[in-house]
Amino acid sequence: MERRSFLVGTGTLLLSQLLVSCGGNNQAQLQVQLLQDSIPGQVVDRFKKSLQQNPQLKFAPVKHLEDLFRQLQTWQKKVDPSKEEGWRRFIPLAKSQKASPVDLVTVGDYWISAAIRQQLIQPLEVQQLKNWSTLPKRWQELVTRNDQGLIDAKGKVWGAPYRWGSTVIVYRRDKLIEELGWTPRDWSDLWRGELQGRISVLDHPREVIGLVLKKLGKSYNTENLDTVPDLEKELRALNQQVKFYSSTRYLEPLIIGDTWLAVGWSDDVLPVVGRYPQLAVAIPQSGTAVWADLWVQPKGKQTKTLSYQWIDFCWSRDIANDISVLTKTNAPTSTKINPSGISELLTKLLQTNTEVFDKSEFLLPLPEKTTSQYESLFAKIKQIPDK
DSSP: OOOOOSOOOTTSOOOOSOOOOOOOTTSOEEEEEEETTSSOHHHHHHHHHHOSSOOEEEEEEESOHHHHHHHHHHHTTOSOGGGOHHHHTTSTTTTTTTTSOOSEEEEEHHHHHHHHHTTOEEOOOGGGOTTGGGSOHHHHHHHEEOTTSOBOTTSEEOOEEEEEEEEEEEEEHIIIIIISOOOOOSGGGGGOGGGTTOEEEOSOHHHHHHHHHHHTTOOTTOSOGGGSTTHHHHHHHHHHHEEEEOSSSSSHHHHHTSOSEEEEEHHHHHHHHTTOTTEEEEOOTTOOEEEEEEEEEETTOOOOHHHHHHHHHHHSHHHHHHHHHHHTOBBTTBOOOOOTTSOHHHHHHHSOOHHHHHHOEEOOOOOHHHHHHHHHHHHHHHTOOOO
């Protein structure tokens, strides 16, 4: 799943290049490939200062989650190297580390099942994680899986979540509140007649069909769509409301007023809302889709104490707060945000609403037959004419 936007928050301190400390060949080293913009540069600086030794830290930001996943495949020779050059040139350290994995890599929770099944990663040694016990049970369950990549209480721990977000509704205040006199609160508002031809939604079958399922009181992870009455009828009605589908460019028309409401990912939306006061965000009260970014360890990589120190550092309350505020995402280990320097709106959005979170769901892996069913129905609905 792609979660990138055409807009990037300008007020956030972000890694834009490798951070390297100088030292000799015998110096302790930690090499990390991470999703671009997911860790503030100052957090890495604070980590380095917290260590008694003077390690060499190499943090290489990569723009897309898919590229990070492909890099894991390359290290395990799961892809044809002759077909890699188109995307490998965009990945820092790709040539020098072709045969040698880094210590930690960012993977989205949506990708972890495939990474386990394809034997691209190895389990973490939980006993080395001092802050594991501070991680709420739901997050522990998300990364505890069997060898088929399925959630299993008796499984091993395959990743360490360090930030998360959700699918949200973003809308124009001037149109909905000032002109129409109402505020979106839930998915059912997308079907209101005033919004016909005025909204955009993600071009993603699990997200779109999922929000309709949620409206109908069902799960995002429903395995047989044929068992849900009125699903296709509701999808057809929603399609009449949609001006266009896009997973990358849904904010531009909203900013210029061409659309009045959009469905998007919070890490795209929140940085933009802070710069455009005419925009506001609503988290659907019936629950929404939740995503997480995780630290994973490539298979065959020797475990390093520094790797576990870094994960624990990300889970410490102050650092989790910094990651949350500076990247405008939520922290799995902290529900109380220090509001210093950020708006009241952003503080409210980053505070975890336990009631809504309990109703929300991770997009879990589905059987291949079910996945095809989602894709087929989504394609069918988008082809319906007569908007």
